[in-house]
Amino acid sequence: MHKVQLNPVGWMSQLSQSEMKSVTASHHPERYQLFRRCCLAVLNSGAETDDMHKLMSDNENFQIHLIRKERGVKIELENPPSQAFVDGKLITGVHEHLFSVMRDLLYMEDKYPQGVCQLTTPEKSNSGTQLATGQCTDLVFDMLRHANAISTNEDLNTIVCWGGHSIRPHEYQYTKEVGYQLGLREFNICTGCGPGAMKGPMKGAAIGHAKQRVSNGRYIGITEPSIIAAEPPNAIVNELIIMPDIEKRLEAFVRFAHGIIVFPGGAGTAEELLYILGVLLQAENHQQKIPLVLTGPQESESYFIELDSFIKATLGFKATQLYTIIIDDPKAVGQFFAKQHQDVKQARRNIGDSYGYNWSLQIPSAMQHPFVPSHENMAGLDLHLEQPIGDLAATLRCAFSGIVAGNIKAEAVQDIAQKGPYQLNGEPKLMNLLDKLLQAFVAQGRMKLPGTQYEPCYIIAQTHNE
Template sequence: MKKVQLNPVGWMSQLSQIEVSQLQDTAHSQLFHLFKNCCLAVLNSGVDEDNFEALFAPYKDFNIKLVRRERGVKIELVNPPDVAFVDGELMQGVHEHIFAVLRDLLYMGNKYAFLKQNAPADGDSITDMVFDMLRHSNALEGNDNLNTVVCWGGHSINQTEYKYTKEVGYQLGLREMNICTGCGPGAMKGPMKGATIGHAKQRYKNGRYIGISEPSIIAAEPPNAIVNELIIMPDIEKRLEAFVRLAHGIVIFPGGVGTAEELLYVLGILLNENNAQQPFPLILTGPAGSEEYFEAIDDFVGATLGKAAQAKYQIIIDDPEEVARCMRGGFEKVREYRVAMGDAFSFNWSLRIEAAFQRPFIPTHASMSQLALHHQQSPGELAVALRQAFSGIVAGNVKAEGIAQIKAQGPFSLTGEAELMRRIDTLLESFVAQHRMKLPGSAYEPCYVVKSE
């Protein structure tokens, strides 16, 4: 039996005795089981696998324990994966990520009762919680420089697209911009990898590679090795809010249904009339050959949310330098607006996010079938329903609880207005045809069926 004890790092290195006791009290809770699985995923960083069962199967004897010490708490790993070690020593980045999981799931989980009925429910309280979690992770420190670019895109992309994400990251890095992604592989890793080279060439010493994940997806997208600040939000909605409030601009690369969900989320927020004056640089970009992909996305947005939504972003094909220049120009407008509003540079308080975008959506066969997929509602309301539909498909594709439901009860059923359902089906079929639902080499079995009313 292999055992490894880890000394605490970062903020978790100084805890009171009460805080240590509270952490130890979680040892037999559902939250601790979630913590254990997230730690195992972190220890498998770099493994090319998006099936949680295949990822966890070889480690049935893995365990994790909290060891009390006077000044805090150590973590003991029992039979951890060898891939996390170099010559018998745990990689420093993985070590830091393990304590980030401890901070966000157990410490903050206790504070906000993530798995209980009294977790924050009203909009202002949720935003305060998102702020508090980002503050505890030190993500807000250094964010005053107005240089954080959130990059979204698929974990299942081809090599041409992956190289392009690196080139965009490189151009952003040359302009001393920092990168925030979903922390996984593919379009989440490429921009960080490119930015490290750009930062090195500029001798930029404060390179930040922020990865924001959530417990149910981290097994499918373990943090890549470049992430130097890992944050795990309790659910997808709080993860998305953390992205948009931390970001000074967003770049979206080709991706699948998860990327479409993210785009619908930010568009739904920007369509809110309270955000009409809010400058928010939003660029969709990809290499030559990705034109068809972005045309399909743009057509879908136009047909569902309208021209007002299309006006919120620009599409740039095969021009990384132009992406970086446009983003830099957009930051100046953000600066002017934040100064005029008296808003913080580190956290976008003035962005209005309606409760419908904040409340957790739990994908089940019942909730998916009851989504309001029709045009007899505002574009913002339709954006909520479409995001939830795509979120459910992500769950059915890669999340443990979603996969279990599909196995037990068959595919989720999406039902709605005939023309809208046709457009949804066409878009999803294009993702399947382009192998954007699963990593290359794995056959995709749809977790959904699309029906017209």
């Protein structure tokens, strides 16, 4: 049996007795398993997988314990994976990330009411404790501040990059080239922290930063418990933040960002794009300045044509005016954000908002509270075109969120294995548009990692009358 004890790093060197008990198998077995899964994902940083069950089965003897010492809390690893070590010593970045996991999981569960953060497996419903809109925003800020992410975000140079974990080699190379152009212009990168389009921009930016002698480059990975277990952090991430659920993760992205890039992806990327469009389409946000670019190599142009067509047909022409499409030109992407920098700064000044955290962005309550994917909730989504554009964007976002869950999240995958695929019901015209886009994602291999066969976790139905 191989055991390793780690000295504390970061904020969480001292824990109360109740905090210690909260992640022990005997007192809180469910939270302990979540803590164990997230730590195992961190120890497998760099592994390109979306199969949490295989990750767990390959490391079934792995355990993790907290040990109280006179100078603080140590983490003890029992049978950790060998790839986390170099010549018998744990990689420094992995060491730091383990304490980030402890920091985020313990802090939120202990500070906020039971059920608000849903760090443990939720019931298959959307009921439970809810926070008011302002409280959700405060919670997201609180987590980012507690991770020491806000104070170093004042230079308006953080670009959030969204895109698929399942992308082709030439698309991955393109994301690196874009990241390089951003790094040369001293932008920092924030992604979902996984492989593919989440890794490429960070890798490219790291080279750009090195050439510009930027010694404090930030490669921020924002994830959430059920995703990190299926998508371990890539090896470039130097700041790991685990938000309580997907909605607070999305809010963290958009309030933290000074610009957003959408690379080719699948259902998760569509969810992210629909989220930011749903927010920016709110009348209260007409003064907001969040540069938004959709970009990829020439070979991926059809992906953006499909996505743009879907947005135009569902959310309307106004929504398409909120983003700029740049094909096969990484340098133009870097120049675009460099030119937008002063406009973003002036917009924040005009409304007296923080440079580090966009407080003034108005996010509807429906887009802040967790949507729990289940057969009942997916079938109950109100999918029809005759509704306010913001509401439609929020509902479509939930549909894609459920598909993401069905593709990679352990609880949803297990639920589908037992009960069959989710069923999406709606107005025929909208259902046809949705089906066309999803079929394009499947045909382009964007729903699973390369080399794996995709079994749809959903069925498109048409039950509403026009």
